[in-house]
Amino acid sequence: GESVGLHLPTLSVQEGDNSIINCAYSNSASDYFIWYKQESGKGPQFIIDIRSNMDKRQGQRVTVLLNKTVKHLSLQIAATQPGDSAVYFCAESGDYKLSFGAGTTVTVRA
Amino acid sequence: DGGITQSPKYLFRKEGQNVTLSCEQNLNHDAMYWYRQDPGQGLRLIYYSQIVNDFQKGDIAEGYSVSREKKESFPLTVTSAQKNPTAFYLCASSISRNQPQHFGDGTRLSIL
Numbered sequence: 150g151e152s153v154g155l156h157l158p159t160l161s162v163q164e165g166d167n168s169i170i171n172c173a174y175s176n177s178a179s180d181y182f183i184w185y186k187q188e189s190g191k192g193p194q195f196i197i198d199i200r201s202n203m204d205k206r207q208g209q210r211v212t213v214l215l216n217k218t219v220k221h222l223s224l225q226i227a228a229t230q231p232g233d234s235a236v237y238f239c240a241e242s243g244d245y246k247l248s249f250g251a252g253t254t255v256t257v258r259a
Numbered sequence: 260d261g262g263i264t265q266s267p268k269y270l271f272r273k274e275g276q277n278v279t280l281s282c283e284q285n286l287n288h289d290a291m292y293w294y295r296q297d298p299g300q301g302l303r304l305i306y307y308s309q310i311v312n313d314f315q316k317g318d319i320a321e322g323y324s325v326s327r328e329k330k331e332s333f334p335l336t337v338t339s340a341q342k343n344p345t346a347f348y349l350c351a352s353s354i355s356r357n358q359p360q361h362f363g364d365g366t367r368l369s370i371l
Contacts, residue, residue, distance in 0.1 A: 185362075191365070245356045246307065247304070249302045251299070252301055
């Protein structure tokens with residue numbers, strides 16, 4: 150069946166360093182991938198998405214990489230800031246339904 | 260501002276009671292979704308609707324019901340048949356498939 154998972158449940162990063170959050174997926178039919186950030190008590194906030202016809206996509210301070218060969222997705226955050234502390238979710242879809250991983254909690258150390 | 264509004268923010272349910280969670284969007288999105296989030300876990304899909312007057316079950320639809328009479332509104336009813344309703348409920352909408360889903364700030368449901 151479908152499953153989306155993150156390699157590590159927690160990540161501690163020094164302020165100013167780059168962060169890399171990893172995600173593995175198992176559904177070869179998925180053609181759309183998305184990263185969300187969720188702060189405590191709030192709904193997930195869209196960060197960046199990528200379609201299966203791309204390998205890389207960049208946004209403001211963020212980059213998403215997609216490796217379809219090994220079914221791996223990653224989110225890179227440049228110059229991590231205290232405001233980046235949150236839970237990060239990857240999700241994948243082949244239709245209307247998004248399947249979410251369990252999330253990675255990122256803590257930024259001052 | 261365009262967005263998704265969920266209400267109430269906190270809700271308490273008595274045993275045997277049905278409760279309805281509200282979700283309204285003014286983004287003119289066709290598709291709407293309901294998810295359940297348990298502590299330390301990802302989101303699980305309850306129901307989704309691609310268009311007005313149509314909806315489909317998600318992965319955990321048992322004990323829940325929805326309606327989609329208007330494009331802007333997608334209320335979720337947690338029925339007494341849902342034996343473990345305590346969770347954080349999130350509503351989302353999107354323009355169409357494979358487009359970002361935009362989320363509300365959730366309703367936290369607890370049992371009295």
